[in-house]
Amino acid sequence: MNDFKAYLVESDAGGVRAGFTRLTDAQLDAGDVTVRVHHASVNYKDALATSGKGKIIRRFPCIAGIDAVGVVEASDSPRFRAGDSVVVHSHGFGVSHHGGYAERARVPADWVNRIPDGLTPLEAITLGVAGYTAALAVDLMELNGCAPARGPVAVNGATGGVAGVAIDMLARRGYEVVAITSKPAEAQYLRELGAASIVAASELQTGSRPLESARWAAAVDNLGGEPLAGLLRTMNKDAVIASIGNAAGIELHTTVMPFILRGVRLIGVNSDNDTALREHLWQRMATDLRPQHLDRIRRVVPFDRLPSVVDDLIAGRNRGRAVIEIDAGG
Ligand SMILES: NC(=O)c1ccc[n+]([C@@H]2O[C@H](COP(=O)([O-])OP(=O)(O)OC[C@H]3O[C@@H](n4cnc5c(N)ncnc54)[C@H](OP(=O)(O)O)[C@@H]3O)[C@@H](O)[C@H]2O)c1
CATH class of the missing domain: 3.40.50.720 (NAD(P)-binding Rossmann-like Domain)
Structure with missing residues (x-):
């Protein structure tokens, strides 16, 4: 993939604005793990970040999206191999480092977890x-x-x-x-x-x-x-x-x-945690804390409709979790 679709947040004298664009791999931030993103979700923090209603983004321009799931394309970390199905979230993701609203993400390995047995990728991003x-x-x-x-x-x-x-x-x-x-x-x-x-x-x-x-x-x-x-x-x-x-x-x-x-x-409660706690909690989410109604909580929305989901969250009209289909083939 030479270039890819991304939802980029920029800032200028007129304020913060977000929109779809195309970027290249060379424009991604540094990291050990490159992921082909299939789905991301919309959290309240994403709505604040992309609407400019909250001072969330700490580095402009920045691809928003504080969580994503996908498949590892390349890894310099011994913890991951190409083909692994992973979830990426927290720390600087979508805040001070390009995030999940793009077909590609490149991140430090500490921000990545293998999706545990017992959860599908769609369930993992419904959790996010x-x-x-x-x-x-x-x-x-x-x-x-x-x-x-x-x-x-x-x-x-x-x-x-x-x-x-x-x-x-x-x-x-x-x-x-x-x-x-x-x-x-x-x-x-x-x-x-x-x-x-x-x-x-x-x-x-x-x-x-x-x-x-x-x-x-x-x-x-x-x-x-x-x-x-x-x-x-x-x-x-x-x-x-x-x-x-x-x-x-x-x-x-x-x-x-x-x-x-x-x-x-x-x-x-703060969700920026070290590798050991992240691993512990993802295992629990796949076992004794596994929710039973993720299909009821989730709605899947095409990438192009991300701005309207953001509007709904800001207006308090949200219900449950909106999952964004970043790569329709994923
Ligand atoms: N500490 C962390 O690490 C961490 C991680 C994730 C999220 N968060 C925070 O957790 C909160 C919830 O996140 P979320 O992604 O679940 O958000 P969300 O899906 O938008 O849900 C927020 C809910 O709060 C209620 N609400 C919205 N605006 C409100 C207002 N102005 N006054 C009173 N109630 C309002 C609504 O519920 P009802 O209409 O049913 O009352 C709404 O559905 C956010 O503040 C988010 O930033 C923190």
Whole structure:
């Protein structure tokens, strides 16, 4: 392949703009592993990056796309051989190094994992950064004492990508999952993923007392801002919150009362991890954390329709995971 199609984000005096172009291998960044990309996905971070709504891209021009799956074409790393089916994600991918919205990617080997037995490439990209982060959250929550017998787990931003996979993973492990959403009309979808009950986000707009009636043994927070502050006020004693996202805001106004009177543990979740943790989590996603409804969570979209998917995510109209078909022959 001499040149290939890519979705490139550029910046000039007029601001950030993204569009389709053609690039050559010589324009790719340096790396040990060259991958022919078959699919990528659209994460909230990709929507912020390509729309310019968030300062995500750290080097312009940059092919966006923070995750991708495909087949290794060439490798200078002993960990990979031509023909391996792999997933690429996190670190600088699609942020400070050309990412997944292109028919080719060249990256450091530490950003690559072989797709484990038990997952197809399409399932692996349905998981992508979203699923990986949900798996990391569950892993960290359980290391911090979370268990099904302790009580209900709240998952907010429930119709989103991370949340959908988290609901599925937690329900499969026997947790009573409460899906909190701004789209109560999606209740049926959320129940199909395994949510035991649905709560409208509007019902949780509570007061501002430092502590309120305790409801949750654990929570997966995709939103930050006031929704996270509300969760903190309503956690059970010794509850665990995994802080993943900021779709509602980056600020957090709270008091120390949940921590010192209820022993609430607020744990940070960041998906830039070393090779050993990545390997551990991809193996878990193919086995004991394997979601059961990835086909329900996923929709596959042609590469040309990427901009409209981004618009939907920015407008909060998304449901589940959008997988972009980069190479129709892949
Ligand atoms: N820490 C990490 O390493 C890491 C990794 C991956 C993702 N993230 C973060 O996790 C969050 C979720 O990512 P995602 O890819 O799952 O996003 P997504 O698919 O766009 O889902 C976000 C969901 O949040 C809700 N939402 C959207 N805009 C909102 C707003 N302005 N106020 C309140 N709720 C809003 C919506 O759910 P409802 O309508 O159902 O409420 C939406 O479906 C993002 O903030 C992302 O940056 C972090």
